[in-house]
Amino acid sequence: MATSRQQLRKYLDWPLVGAALGLVVCGIVGLLSATTGTATARVSGLAGIQFLWLVLGIGVAIGAIRVPTRFWFGISYILYGISIIALVLTLAVGVSRMGAERWLAIGPFRFQTSEMGKIGLILALARYLSFHKVSVSRFRDFAVTVGLVLVPIALIHRQPDLGTALVYGSIFLPMVYWAGLANLHLLAIITPVINAVCAFAGWIPWLVFLLILVGVLFLMRPPLRWTVVIAVINLVVGIVTPAIWDRLEPFQQRRIETFFSPEKDPLGAGYQIIQSQVAIGSGGLWGKGFLEGSQTRLAYLPETHTDFIFAVLGEEFGFLGAIVIVALYVLLIWRIFRMALVANNNFASFVCIGVGSMFAFHGIINIGMTIGLAPVTGLPLLLVSYGGSSLLTNGLAIGMVLGFGVRRFE
């Protein structure tokens, strides 16, 4: 091993370690609260299990720190390949006639594949993009990166899975941006997405978006060819969105609808969004205190141990507690992004951007969801939400990033 003990102590990014451990501790506290004396018995004891996972995850992270960068580089495509095969397998098993019990036994495996899939995607994209001949400005190379993302998205078991698709997209975009994607091209990719969201939201947001787009194009003065392309894409998306809407699964339609107006259905689909905001808002400045959250304790909050753990913490520790978590998250993302700048090789740099983006996207979407700023997508708050495989994978990712930092002067 190239990494010495001295080097490790000197160059280990302690703020990143502190942020990660801080978030994990918050997670355990939130989990204790979510599972102690609640009305639902099925989750009691989860905090203990999570603690075991935490110990394992820290072990994985410490191990990952010492793994040389070239190892990650070497296994990147293999890992990506394995995750693709796992997805195919899951899909195949899902299609074949399996009893309900086998299906449940497959369940955790699928979960793992999608967690590992994110790391596989990050490594594969990082390897490809760091290849010196590759340029994202070239259509063929860009198409390869798009292909790397679309294959796992297409294979995701539960079709169409909005949340996971968005996560993959959120990893992909910053990485190609980091690779030097022209602003104009970025515009051509992002605007249809924003366009679609605005079109869902209604007429007025959509028109506002169009006005802003026209303004941006006017300021950037792109070549006529690109202006036409962007305009056409956006018009098509604006027209097609209603058609896509009709093809969405009813539960997805409901999710989007209730995101825009949860009060329409307070007992049904809007329930989670409303109760989560009630929990957080009722916490006030100082919070109701540990184990004192009535929304949590009386089971008015859904999924307290996973998706809505931020609401538990927000209720019991108030605005100050919530701000601490937000600050830890910002610190974590900043230290990971910063590592992208200081890493001594391009591959490591890309990995850091990918990992940082993954944490950023999960954090923003999950917290945004609990306070009514983002739709309910079922994305966990990484490092805080309950989930063993998630904790292991994220421990690995953070260990990897820390390792890059330790070896940045080699």
Place this chain on the structure above:
Amino acid sequence: MVRADLSGMRSARIKVLMAVVLIAFLGITVQLYTLQVLRHDTLRRRSEQNAMRTVPVEAIRGRITDRNGVVLVGSRPAYTVGVIPAEVKDAAHLDSMVCPILEIPTGTVSTKVSQQRQSLHRPIELRRDAPFQIIAYLEEHRHELPGIVYFVESRRRYPFGILAAHLLGYVREVRESQLKQLKDEGYALGDLMGQAGVEATYERELRGEKGEEYQEVTATGRVVDSHRREPVRGMDARLSIDLALQQVAESAMDSIRRGALVALDPRTGEILALVSRPAFNPDIFSTVVPPEIWRELNDDVERPLFNRATMGTYPPGSTAKMVSAVAGLETGVLDSSTRLRPCTGGLAFGNRVYACWNKRGHGSLNVVHAIEASCNVFFYQVGERVGVDKWGTYARLLGLGQKTGIDLPGEDEGVVPSTHVYDRRFGKGKWGRGEALNVGIGQGIVLVTPVQMARYAAALATGYLVTPHLAIGFTDTNGVEHAPALRPPKPVSIQPDVLRLIRSAMVLVTEGGSGTAHRAAVPGFHVAGKTGTAQNPHGDDHSWFVGFAPVPNPTIAIAVICENAGHGSTRAAPVAGAVLRRHLLGPEQPRPKKDEEMTAGHPIAQLRN
């Protein structure tokens, strides 16, 4: 690509990436501030509402007893099933599941839930007095029926059935029209409230004070913690009614289709017995009254819910002749020996003849014998000489034409004549002096209630005007009895000699040779009385009796009316007699064989023996 270029671009782009992240988290912080600081109060209240459910705990309504403490209206526990709108997930599902079991019309749940706009956490009643099997079923299927709850309430129990129904009254659900005014007093939709009789008058005392159970409930409706503010039991009301006497009065009135009886203590005004016929069974009100039964009760031409004792107004007929006598004696038109024009079976006045009931005529009479024989001709002349205004003044002195102040709702004040009243009724100058003749025998426009007549008899008996009342004590939860505030008896400004003369005349009515109320007599006691046979526009004559006993020192005054039943002496007097006998002789006395004692000669003769 040159490496320097790359690092230059990247140091710019990392700032862009970090800026995006910071903007997003800044947005999150702003929203957190909005929720947790700016909207904190609203959302905290919301979370408290979420968790806390307030279930009213009904207070046990006070009992109503007779003067000796025998329970006339008690309470029994009953299960009430309700629905909490806020917890209903699927009203249509509940409709199909619950309505058939509760035996209520399908759709009741969704209708009631959609009607309730406020206090969604408050249960609305669906079915009162549900049998235990229903409760067992609901308990078993609690998880399938979110929003359905049940609780114990107290129901009214009537050990004596229809006995004293009108004076006791009944409780019913608060009507929506009443609810507006009563909200401040803590009434809610579905609460029971005294709506008639003593139940209504003493609603405040009997009702008690509702308690509340604060339940901490989970999202699925499971109660995890509760603490309660205990309800305060309503006070027990003790009435002046004497159960034994009431029972006798009830059975005596059983033969009367329509009518009323009031017996009171002339010294205090305490009501000893009060009956109205036809009666109803108050027990039908102890649960939800089916609309068809309610309609039937209300549309019945006999009006069984109508308390004739206090609300029924009748011409007093001859029972008002004591008013004429008092007016005549007080104004100097008469003295004890004045004999007016003799009765020849009628009196010619103006261009018509005013008839006496006795076609053969009574001859020449003084006031005492005119009362004894109830001679119309004598009192026509008194009426004519006294005039309607003076007559009205003395009627008022004796308590007619005004509410008696009895503690029952909806009392009528009756009508007492005066020039003003006649002018208003017929127009100035459009009524003749002949009206005064009619008033002299208690006809014309005079209208009285049975309770007024009982009080009038008491006033003649004692010279004091009492306030008839039922409640004589309220026992609180500590067992302390509180006496209600009463108006003291008011002396009547009539000379004692005049009253004494009237009393002796009234004794002759039950005892004298030409008396009309021998059937109201009680062996061993002097009973003062007066019958009446009141002509009325609604058919056959009303049969009246008013009186008091024993003379002297009376302890009971009584008024009985039997609608369209004919002569006072044949219908009302025997009823009064039964009550007076029970009161004066007690229960041991074997029922006198009606005949011999009654018909065989003078009771006075027996008295002397």
